[in-house]
Every structure is written in structure tokens, then in C-alpha cells.
Amino acid sequence: MAAGPAPEARSLMDEQTFLDNFNNLKYPRKTYLCYEVELLVGENHIPLDDYKGFVHNEGFDMGLERCHAELIFLERMASWNLDTELRYRITVFISWSPCPECADELVKFLRENRHVNLRIFAARIYDWYQGYEAGLRALKAAGAEVAMMTLHEFEYCWNNFVDHQQDEDTPFPPWDNLVARSEELSQRLEGILQPSVLVFCWPSQVSVTAAHSDIMSQASRAWEKRRDPP
Numbered sequence: 001m002a003a004g005p006a007p008e009a010r011s012l013m014d015e016q017t018f019l020d021n022f023n024n025l026k027y028p029r030k031t032y033l034c035y036e037v038e039l040l041v042g043e044n045h046i047p048l049d050d051y052k053g054f055v056h057n058e059g060f061d062m063g064l065e066r067c068h069a070e071l072i073f074l075e076r077m078a079s080w081n082l083d084t085e086l087r088y089r090i091t092v093f094i095s096w097s098p099c100p101e102c103a104d105e106l107v108k109f110l111r112e113n114r115h116v117n118l119r120i121f122a123a124r125i126y127d128w129y130q131g132y133e134a135g136l137r138a139l140k141a142a143g144a145e146v147a148m149m150t151l152h153e154f155e156y157c158w159n160n161f162v163d164h165q166q167d168e169d170t171p172f173p174p175w176d177n178l179v180a181r182s183e184e185l186s187q188r189l190e191g192i193l194q195p196s197v198l199v200f201c202w203p204s205q206v207s208v209t210a211a212h213s214d215i216m217s218q219a220s221r222a223w224e225k226r227r228d229p230p
């Protein structure tokens with residue numbers, strides 16, 4: 001079965017742009033966001049290929065007012081006027097996870113659009129702004145699924161949002177340590193999305209362990225002294 005409309009029907013990202021911006025070991029300044037929409041009918045998910053594409057943040061390198069990719073996407077979603085009598089699932093693959101302000105805007109959107117489920121897969125965690133953890137937790141609390149992109153999502157994006165001019169069957173070329181980095185980030189995200197007790201306990205355990213280790217080494221040195229001949 002054909003996988004959606006012909007490439008001319010919607011914009012696709014070129015291969016290098018995808019590889020440069022979604023690499024979970026790099027720190028590019030841009031944010032790319034790929035999206036797709038499905039209509040939920042009973043147990044079925046019906047892809048709506050008219051609402052599939054990508055956006056990126058604007059203004060960061062042009063001296064213009066900055067606009068994050070999520071806000072551009074929210075405007076685009078608003079323009080669709082999705083039927084409030086129906087149910088939709090929107091899936092977003094984003095190269096940097098939402099900053100606190102964008103998370104707030106997405107939460108507002110979810111509160112005002114109860115007919116929409118949102119899934120967010122991020123390649124990397126954007127921790128530049130204070131409060132990013134709370135923003136991610138607020139998204140989860142508002143019903144959004146938040147997860148890191150794994151090899152599966154990278155391959156999916158490569159097959160669905162990237163223009164393979166030379167050869168449509170070009171397989172996704174994973175970079176070194178993709179899986180290890182994704183697992184590391186998933187664990188970090190899990191810690192962020194858990195109740196905050198874990199976040200507060202962990203450093204104290206470290207300091208207890210450090211203190212314990214210090215006491216042990218002092219005791220050990222004292223014991224060694226006692227054993228030394230006078």
C-alpha cells in the first residue's frame with residue numbers, strides 16, 4: 001500500500017538536515033518538529049496525510065523575533081480547525097524537547113482541545129531554560145505522552161518525513177552510540193517525569209555515599225597507622 005501522498009504533495013526534509021538536527025549526540029541551534037495526525041475511530045487509527053509535515057523554529061539567526069517550533073506548530077494546528085465532534089491523535093517528533101514556555105502553551109492547547117491526544121517524541125532534552133523539568137511534567141499531567149526518540153522513531157521519521165531523492169528505499173543510517181544515548185536520555189526523562197522525591201533523594205544519597213566513603217577512608221587510614229610499627 002502506498003505510504004501517503006507523493007513527495008510533491010507535501011514538504012519533506014532533506015537527508016542531511018534530518019541527520020544534522022535529529023542526531024541525539026549533537027547540539028544544533030535549530031529545532032525541527034515533524035508532525036502527523038490520525039483520526040481515532042473506535043480502536044482504529046486512520047492517518048490523515050493532509051496534516052503531515054514539519055516546521056522549524058524561526059528568527060534565531062535572522063535578527064527577527066524568535067519563534068519556537070512548537071508555537072509555529074500550534075498556529076498551524078489551530079488553522080486546521082479539527083472537528084470537535086471527532087477524536088484525533090497528534091504525534092510530534094521534535095529534535096529538542098519543549099522549553100517551559102512552549103510546554104505551557106501546549107498544555108493550554110490540550111486543555112482547550114479535549115478531542116486531541118498528543119504524543120511527543122524528542123531526540124534530545126532541552127535543558128537550557130530553568131523549569132524545563134516542570135514543563136515536561138506539566139505536559140504529562142495534561143495527558144500528553146512524552147518520550148525520547150528511540151531507533152524505532154528515528155527510522156520512522158527517516159521513512160516518513162525525509163526526501164530520499166536518489167533512492168526511496170535508502171535505509172536509515174544510524175550514527176554511533178545512537179541507542180546508548182537514547183537509553184541514557186530515556187532514563188533521565190523518566191527521572192524528570194517521576195514524582196520529585198527521586199530528584200531530591202538522589203543528590204543526598206550521593207552526598208551520604210561520599211561522606212560514608214570519606215569516613216571509611218579516614219577509618220582505614222587510622223587502622224593503617226595503628227598497624228604501623230612505632
Ligand SMILES: [Zn+2]
Nearest residue numbers: 068098099102
Ligand atoms: Zn520553546
